[in-house]
Amino acid sequence: MPTSAVTALQALAPVRAAGPGERVLVIGASGAVGGYAVQLARTFGAHVTGVASAAKLDYVRSLGADAVVDYGRGDITRSGERYDLVLDTAGNRSVSSLRRLLARRGTLVIVGGEGGGRVTGGFERALRALLLSPFVPQKLTGLVSTMRQEDLHTLAGFLASGAIRPVIDTVYPLAEAATAMRRLTDGSLRGKVIIIP
Numbered sequence: 001m002p003t004s005a006v007t008a009l010q011a012l013a014p015v016r017a018a019g020p021g022e023r024v025l026v027i028g029a030s031g032a033v034g035g036y037a038v039q040l041a042r043t044f045g046a047h048v049t050g051v052a053s054a055a056k057l058d059y060v061r062s063l064g065a066d067a068v069v070d071y072g073r074g075d076i077t078r079s080g081e082r083y084d085l086v087l088d089t090a091g092n093r094s095v096s097s098l099r100r101l102l103a104r105r106g107t108l109v110i111v112g113g114e115g116g117g118r119v120t121g122g123f124e125r126a127l128r129a130l131l132l133s134p135f136v137p138q139k140l141t142g143l144v145s146t147m148r149q150e151d152l153h154t155l156a157g158f159l160a161s162g163a164i165r166p167v168i169d170t171v172y173p174l175a176e177a178a179t180a181m182r183r184l185t186d187g188s189l190r191g192k193v194i195i196i197p
Contacts, residue, residue: 001036001166001192005155007145008036011087011109012044014139018084020045025101027076028089029065030056030190033111037087038063039164049083051076051090059190063167077101087111095128099138107139167191 011033015022024041028034029050041048042064050057050065057068069076071090077097086101089111098108110126126142133140158164169191172180180193 002147002152002155003145004032005036005040005164005166006147006151007033007111007143008040008087009151009155010145011111011143012037012040012085014107015041015046015085016044022046022084023049023082023103025049025051025076025081025083025086026065026089027051027071027087027093028091029060029063029068031089032192034087034089035060035063035167035191036164037089038065040158041085042066043158043163046085049081053187055188056190082106085109091125095125095132095140099136099140102138104137105139108141110142111145169193171196 015024024046026034026037026041026048029038030052034050038048038050038060048065049067049069050060051069051071052060054070054072057070060068077093077100081101082103083101083106084103085107086098087109088098091112095108102108108129110129123142129140129142155164167190169189170180170183171194174195174197177195180195183189183193
């Protein structure tokens with residue numbers, strides 16, 4: 001939990017600072033970071049829209065999303081909706097298309113890499129966002145989270161209060177580790193897999 005939830009917490013810093021009423025779009029809302037982002041954004045009083053596959057829309061709703069979007073049903077970037085913060089954990093949309101989702105002073109946060117090239121590794125979109133940001137009214141950024149004790153204490157408080165919860169899909173014995181590993185790549189997970197030695 002610490003890595004994914006800390007990343008989500010740091011990505012949502014502008015929403016937390018702004019207070020209730022922000023509109024947040026989480027692309028990749030059924031993933032590890034996205035799932036915590038949905039929960040945290042709701043905790044901060046935001047209206048949250050989660051983007052996921054059709055099979056995982058109910059799961060994203062169960063995390064607290066106010067609205068859900070099936071990414072297989074068209075291009076979300078052409079919806080006409082505008083958000084104060086767009087968190088993209090999915091890694092397959094261009095920075096220019098993601099900007100269409102932002103309010104005039106909105107923030108785009110790109111988390112994670114997308115495969116990568118020889119020079120930029122998996123961070124080409126994040127670098128493009130950083131380079132473009134000084135020339136546009138929106139804030140465009142990539143995020144590589146850092147573990148901070150303050151963030152861990154904040155998350156511990158949210159866990160203790162029930163505001164957020166870790167989602168565990170399945171617990172496997174060590175003898176079934178191969179099955180667990182296959183599930184990591186087949187897209188069927190809703191939360192984390194735990195392997196017990």
